[in-house]
Amino acid sequence: MASPTLAAGAYAATQRLASPTAGKAVAGAGAPNFAEALGNVLQSVAETGQRADQQAGRAAAGKADMVDVVTAVAESETALETLVAVRDKVIAAYEEIMRMPI
Template sequence: MATPGFAAGAYASIGGLGAGNLMKKPAAGIGGAEAGGPDFSALLGKALDSTAEAGRKADVQTASVAAGRADVVDVVTAVAESETAIETLVAVRDRVIAAYEDIMRMPV
C-alpha cells in the first residue's frame, strides 16, 4: 500500500510540477514565456516525458526480474510509480477538458 509520502514524492517527481510551481503568477505575459518561465505546453510535454520514462523504468524492472537480476519489490515500486504518474496525467487531462468545456459554455 502506498503511503501519503510516497504519493507526494511521485507527484512531485513528475517534471517538478508541484502545486507551488503551478500556483505562481507569471512575471509578464500569458504563461510567463516572456519572463523566461515555462509555458503550459512545455510543462505538459515535461509531464508526458516523465510519465513515459516511468513506464520505461517499469518495463526494464519487469524484464530484469524475469531474467532473475532484480527483486520483485523493485518491480512493484516501479509499476506503482508508473501508475501514479499515469493517474496524475489523466487527472490533469480531465481538468484541462473541464476548463475548456467551461470556456465554451460562456456567453459571448
C-alpha cells in the same frame, strides 16, 4: 532502485501548471510556457513507464528484486493517474469555457 519521489515530482509539476500565478509569468523571463511544461510532464511520465517496463523485463529474466519491480510499477501507475486527472481538469475547463456566453 527507482526513485519513489518521481511521481511526486510529476504531481508537483502539474500543480504548478494549475496554480493561479502560472499564467502571470512574463514571456522571456525564463519561466517555461505551458507547452514546455506540459511536454516536460509528459516526458517524465513516459520515462517512469519505461523504467517500470525495464524492471519488469529484468524480473522476468530473474535479475531484479521484486521490491524494485513493485516500486517502479507503483510509481508508473501513480504518474499515469496524475496525468489522467490533469487531463480531466483540462477538459472540464475547456467545457466550462465553451459554455460561457459570448
